[in-house]
Amino acid sequence: MNPVLPDAEALVGELVRQLAPRVTPETGMIGIFTGGVWLAQRLHRELGVALPLGSIDISFYRDDYAKSGLHASVKPSQIPFDVDGRHVLLVDDVLYTGRTVRGALNEIFDYGRPASVSLVVLADRGGRELPIAAQHVGAHVTVPEGSMLVLSRSDGGVLTLQLERNA
């Protein structure tokens, strides 16, 4: 039995409303590959964030490297602004165990010491394995056991949430 999933485009609008009062000319934004970068590109544009968007691939910081090895397609991380002393919005599509965010935080701190990091996610599906929480959440979503909640993007740039069976 599949629950009805929220409309990702409506959640983007919800996040824009939440974040608009918080964005200043000094705000830095970083998306996590792949879905988090898609979402961050939208938020970055619609919020008119002044600094260029950063993107990180946390493959070099994963905690399951010893078990699973290195991902075959690692994207270069790029943070094109100085992280030191900055308020940073970290953006991902789905928050689940919290392990990806842990890796992302470690990576950001290798670029410098931010004043603060706030986590922005389109969907929080619960199931945390680490003490990590998002400050800005589009929606809380219940996901059936054995399924993954994933974000996809059409050629036209429309974002959609979907359920996929675990591999």
Added chain:
Amino acid sequence: MRNPQLNAKGELRHLLTIEGLPREILLQILDTAKSFLGVTEREVKKVPLLRGKSVFNLFFEPSTRTRTTFEIAAKRLSADVVNLAISTSSQTKGETLLDTVDNLSAMHADMFVVRHASSGAPFLIAGHVKPHVHVVNAGDGRHAHPTQGLLDAYTIRHYKQDFTRLSVAIVGDILHSRVARSLIHALTTLGTPDVRVIGPQTLLPTGVERLGVSVHHDMAAGLRDVDVIVMLRLQNERMRGPLLPSAGEFFKAYGLTPEKLALAKPDAIVMHPGPMNRGVEIDSSVADGAQAVILPQVTFGIAVRMAVMSILAGASA
């Protein structure tokens, strides 16, 4: 028989030679290296992938540059690094190669980076170590120097993007060069249509055409319209041997001067694995000129070695 460098899933667990490796693996290494290049430009030039692992640099033949770049690469992956120059220690006391390896394995080595004067020594070690231990060939005899071949390929890709449209000339002492052999295998695997080797008959291996290259003895014909020129080092001992009349004669015929460089495409790049002999295989004005990418090669080499070590260490037996 399975390639001894790959595990049952087809992942790279030892890097011994580029010969016979699938194109996808070479591309995976080059792509991963691109991501590591960014790491080396950050405030903290380190990632935690090999934290708690021990990498042993096992050099049975002297080398400063290659050993140093492997050491830096391993340290930037957070590994502990132990450097051993074996020519000066236990081998002179009569210990065999595999006894040395067994002793170091008992010290919980996770990876051996091996340079040896004998072709095949890293294969012997890879066949001997426990399943969780990985071996990188850092140059064996005249046979292979795969990370150099990969960093050369990375450099060419960085400046010229698409291998399938390129003409590449490799110039000098091909006979004794493991660098040339590894680069030729990398280039042909990556689909380079025109690979030329240029040198005197005495410094070209017989049957080199079988590797998929064309052979030239004359720079004027060989360099015509190439996109990439790779100059090889002429080792001092060769200049005194029977293969060449003199260093001066060699420079006259095969040294890369601005005049000879002008035969290549105007945007051709000049590479050299180092260390260079100025005035023997390359003129100073070319080595320091706008078309030389010899120092970027060194920088790329660290990212490529980080990629190789992190891919190997992540692959199961």
